Amino acid sequence: MAGRIMIENGSEMYRVEDTMNRIAQNAGEKDVVVFTTPMGLFMGIKNKHYVQLRAIQSRTMNLEKVSRVNSLSREFAQHQINLNQLHHELELVDRNTPVFPFWEQVVAAAIVSCTLMIIFAGEYDWIDMPLCAVVGAIGYAIFYYLNLWSNVRFVSEFMASFILGLAAFVGVHLGLGHNINNIIIGAVMPLVPGVAITNAFRDLLAGHLLTGISRATEAVLSACAIGTGIALIFRFFV
Known part of the structure; x- marks a missing residue:
């Protein structure tokens, strides 16, 4: 157990x-x-x-x-x-075991999105921060609910990243932000399987080759699903 x-x-x-x-x-x-x-x-x-x-x-x-x-x-x-x-x-x-309520998870996703946007952009982009927070919260909420309805994790990640990218495009088009690249980079971070990638390498280094490879493959597929959703937005809208 x-x-x-x-x-x-x-x-x-x-x-x-x-x-x-x-x-x-x-x-x-x-x-x-x-x-x-x-x-x-x-x-x-x-x-x-x-x-x-x-x-x-x-x-x-x-x-x-x-x-x-x-x-x-x-x-x-x-x-x-x-x-x-x-x-x-x-x-x-x-x-x-208690878990954080849904609204707290969404707020945390918003905070993570705008703060990581600053880290990756390398500048305090105050204009894009509110839109990035909202877009990150929307993407995480979509991912959360699709996981409840679907057993295929990669579908929820793909749809969440696609809707996230679409929301960023609409926000920039309406004048709520000006750099769609920074907004998407920050907003997509709550979906990135960072812990899974880290654990995969730790298992590989510890000699658990089967587990490390399978977890790394799962993390790569998740990253591909996220990247495909964002790529479609850039292909057809941007």
């Missing part, structure tokens, strides 16, 4: 395996075998007929859950909780 929660919420694979091994060892099982992939995980005990398999149904990014699982594994290692309490707490983490 601990491993599944961590994989589903964006943890690196070496951290997943380390956490599972530590929980098993602190529970008295020294000889365990753990094998993890982005689609499932396997755990067995050497010289015993005990093997568990868990399928990974969905993958998202919720580092709060990863942090809570790490904290619980440390509490178990320090004998602050027993195995039954650990299992109960993991169930609570899996089901009841």
Whole structure:
């Protein structure tokens, strides 16, 4: 359960395996075998007929859950909780971990968009900042709702980037901004799979070649979907 929660919420694979091994060892099982992939995980005990398999149904990014699982594994290692309490707490983490409300996520996307626009543009473009914030918020909101309705992640990223680019074009055309390049560069940042790319390289460096390659491929496909949506705007409107 601990491993599944961590994989589903964006943890690196070496951290997943380390956490599972530590929980098993602190529970008295020294000889365990753990094998993890982005689609499932396997755990067995050497010289015993005990093997568990868990399928990974969905993958998202919720580092709060990863942090809570790490904290619980440390509490178990320090004998602050027993195995039954650990299992109960993991169930609570899996089901009841609070998330930020939708409006706060949209506001955060707006703030990230305009601030990163300044970083990438290299200047304080005060005129374009309000439009960039609005466009970034619109793009993230579209991405959020399409993820609820569609199981194909790349479709939601493509549509969100396309509508985001269209909103930037309309805003500039109406005189609300003047540099569409800076606006789009900032507004698209909440959609960029930065954590996925980072975790992919960390897994590769840690020797998890299968996981690293698969995660890197997923991140590249996400980037291609985002880039295609923006490219269509420049091809047909700009």
